[in-house]
Amino acid sequence: MLKALSGGRGFRRHHARQVRRHAGGRLRRHASQPPVRAERAHRRDSIPAPPDVRRLRCEPRAGRRLRRLGRARRFRSSARAIGAAGMIANPEPEEVLRWAYENFNRVAIVASFQAESSVIIDIASRVRPDLSVLTLDTGRLPQETHDMIDRVRERYRIEIQVVHPNAEEVRQVVSQHGVNLFYNSPDLRRLCCDVRKSRPLDRALRGYDAWVTGVRREQSATRAETPIFTVDEQHHGIAKIAPLATWSKGQVWDYIRANHLPYHALYDQGYTSIGCAPCTRATSAGEDERAGRWWWEQNELKECGIHYSPDGRPRPFNGSTDQ
Template sequence: MEGLEPPTLVREVWERFGDASVFTTSLGAEDMVILHMMSAMEVGMEVVTIDTGRLPEETYALIGEVERFLGIRVKVYFPDTGEVEEMVRRHGVNLFYDSAEKRHLCCYVRKVRVLERALKGRSAWVSGIRRGQTEARANTSRVEWDSVHGLWKFNPLADWSYQMVWAYIRENHVPYNALHDRGYRSIGCAPCTRAVREGEDERAGRWWWESGVKECGLHTGWVPADFRLGGR
């Protein structure tokens, strides 16, 4: 399946795995391309997004557009209320600005823990990540075994460039997040995302006060060393 073109790969995943497959989306440009492919081929794979509780209003608006214009129902998962409350009581509502460790904890509670629930019982996970997004994703394959979650992971756009993604969006009139028109190239939570300046890489606007790899943990599988919430 590694050599299949993106639309064919998406359809093949659905045909082989059926309801045991899921597409997780943050409604970024790459994800909108895949959603359009799914709509065009009438792929019935479940589509899941994670509402961290800190998303930009533009992202919520786009969920509605996906459902209205692409005819795809988006299932929204939320973080555990008790875990979020305990984290905020211990570290404050904007803990992610204090240190990289606390930012990782926030991402873990609001995103990674939620993904674990969304992937439970699945055999195939479709993702919109690309090799060109970060150094950590440079070796991403279209098809790979995810040993952390124990399932097959499919990245249909792994070898696409940023330019290819936007060419597809424009040619096919695909809806996209309005923040992209304001200089945002990668969009996450509102307090942790800004527009990218000229000459910066794609994910420079994510956690811009940090240096190093810009990842939240959804695609890396790490757990914060000090995670002690929820009985852990």
């Protein structure tokens, strides 16, 4: 059903060299994709950092007005496509991914190599053999995550782009607050996540029209209203797609077992959610699925800032489709 929608007006795409007529009879040629940009000076989603680390923010960019115009165009294009897709009730993950590849030129799967990543990459490989897969290497990942990356690369014969944080930003944070600053306060933990995860992802996604994530509604209270389709204002107005949003943990593991997929070795040691090594532990029976993440913090906002703001609110635009 999603495929059928792609022929509609809402999904018409224009080549970068096409000429379009605008109100008032003016003709305008589409601008080419803007070049990769320097780090934003002030992120709307950033956690207020202690005064002595605020200088880690990068300097303002030149040509900001033109880049904002490009972002607005991407936002409108994504919003039109997603608005049409939102009319489809309960789409299956394969249907969602097929629609994404048919309607966006550059789609990135952002994989943490947890169970959901195994499922998404397997389904997507049947839809689009030449996948673009990104993963964030924070510099603090467990060895088992690196092993999992290699297993997936070998199984599907795909390239996996490993994205690293800015070395100078990491050096400054560690110099000012210590290598394990995340244990000292929630704000410092969020600063660490921002430098090692959020900012690198922001840079990596600038060349894409859409990104795919494994977030599911069942994972936590903060994720309970995760939309399948939305426009990601946080990342330049590109589309954000969560094919497994409505799936349960049981469905994910049923798929893995039925298709004999590789999965992260730490699951066999009692882990239910896996991130950086010092910030993740195994969970006990009855604990929340994400209880092992930043377990020393006394609140339920177990988020790094990529998907949700510090108060636990998601980051879609007002017209997101809550399938």
